[in-house]
Amino acid sequence: MVNRLLLVTALLASGCALAEEVAPRASVVEADKTETLTVEADGFVDPLRELKFNPGLDQREFERSTLAALNIYDPLESLNRRIYHFNYRFDQWVFLPVVDGYRYVTPGFVRTGVSNFFNNLGDVPNLFNSVLQLKPKRSAEITARLMFNTIIGVGGLWDPATKMGLPRQSEDFGQTLGFYGVPDGPYLMLPILGPSNLRDTTGLVVDYVGEKEINYLNVPDTASDHPELTVLRAVDKRYTTNFRYGQTNSPFEYEKLRYVYTQARKLQIAE
């Protein structure tokens, strides 16, 4: 009896297996609305077949683009590279272990609260700079963010504004300068702070001084008596920055970072 049952189940199972293995290959083609791909006998759909190649296969566009992209004004390269290596080591031996410790001792909602709090402070220079760039819509949005987050979000610990459809938009004085056509200037690798250039470094200083002068929520004043607040801000900044030195895993990370930074800033200024 058991034997018989086994046989029946085996049969049933084989039926199922067969049903699973039905392969109507034609459906692949039907599903492809955009192009008619030819399916080869073994089921291979060659993606290269649909592409238009240059006939001689001798175009040097990759080389041309990349060599042009390397062309960034970097007169202090030697010093910058040393600072890059210093930052890399500092990150690995000091900064990231501290961030890991921070992650270990605090629960997630506390870290989010800390990030929100400092982001809310950061909305002050954001507002300031978006006014300077004569962007009325963005300025209004940031003002609304500041109000909601400071009042409803209890001093910025929560971020109800983002949930209301007012995402954080960052504007700094470097972007304002860029908006008015100030060129990048030489590329700079700042100790600990990372990639920058002369224009953005100037912007950084202006934003810092501005924040001190405005003294929003009394935080900058308090911070001068309590350096731990500044340390917390730095740790939070590192905690929220995804970049890791060495993440490109390339001997040419310095060049790649330089290019990406320069282009990312251009993008931020243009938008």
Place this chain on the structure above:
Amino acid sequence: MLRSLRLAALLGGLLLAAAASARDIDAASYGYPLTNPFEATIATTPPEQRPTLPSDDDIDQADYSLTLRPEREFTLPDNFWSVKKLRYRLAKQDHEAPLIFLIAGTGAPYSSSINEYLKKLFYQAGYHVVQLSSPTSWDFMSAASRFATPGVTSEDAKDLYRVMQAVRAQQAHLPVSEYYLTGYSLGALDAAFVSKLDETRKSFNFKRVLLLNPPVNLYTSITNLDKLVQTRVKGIDRSTTFYELMLEKLTRYFQDKGYIDLNEALLYDFQKSRQHLSNEQMAMLIGTSFRFSAADIAFTSDLINRRGLIIPPKFPITEGSSLEPFFKRALQCDFDCYLTEQVIPMWRARTDGNSLLQLVDQVSLYALEDYLRASPKIAVMHNADDVILGPGDIGFLRRVFGERLTLYPHGGHCGNLNYRVNSDAMLEFFRG
């Protein structure tokens, strides 16, 4: 009655045997949203169709480093300080569990995004997970590779095997029940060779080995990848380079949108916008990313072996030295150039090798045909529209793996690895 049933069973068995061919997943029931192979390769699965995975905070994990080539401490230049030891990542369960090794793809480090994804997937399913860099990655070449000329797969597998043994030695207190192995892209080819090596060295006795989107013929794969930067891209002219074109599109996209929001949905949204990329542009983008890997490999291999093709031997390099002139030279070398100028000469000198064809046979899956056919513990998952395959490659996989090949209709190159259907199939395979 009994006889007829037996007959039926026999017939059923025969039918089953006839159908013991590859598991072809049909497009309709598969339901993968991206039918364009290039889109799938670049964007991978839309976030809502990925499996739910634990966050990094919920995983007990750390990076460790191994000193495998102590002499490199002295022979490598100062600015290679970060890759004089080989790093790997281990996610530990708090009880005895099976351990799975993940091998990254071309040029990718242990922390590559696919490795991270696979780690989360397998960790959640109760495995200890060890993430390893690809033998073609900068750190592996510098810190673990004996010849630092990746491409001869059997040699790469030996290097990997030593790394795995060193990992086990370093983690001696980790309670491991059994060993599993997987890898994606080039890492899958490596995994096949490592598994073969394990049959004689017997250090791990891998219980199951899964190859995710492996190249079948390594030469076809690198030729295809080299070719991708030869597409005719609309919008490139004398004054606009390819990158400028891409950045213009991105800028316009963000300007239309009103703000910059970098999130996971960005790519899908971008492809739905007016600025979406054409197939040629996407192909160029994929090709570009591989060319950067090729440049890194060519430069590193040349430097470590002092071949003098890209950087003069004994050229003094400090942390402040500019590498730009060498980067420029390395950029002009694609995979084919690296193979011809560096791999083949070394392979010939070391092994009395002859023609390119012979090398291709030795380093591709062809070399393992008999082993793979006779090893029920090894399975392969591939996509019908994978850009690293050539005509006949899937036929080869069908012949060799039979029902152990699962062929998905879409996904491009590794684009569907994080699709829920695929992740379930992977876990199911290792569950046994």
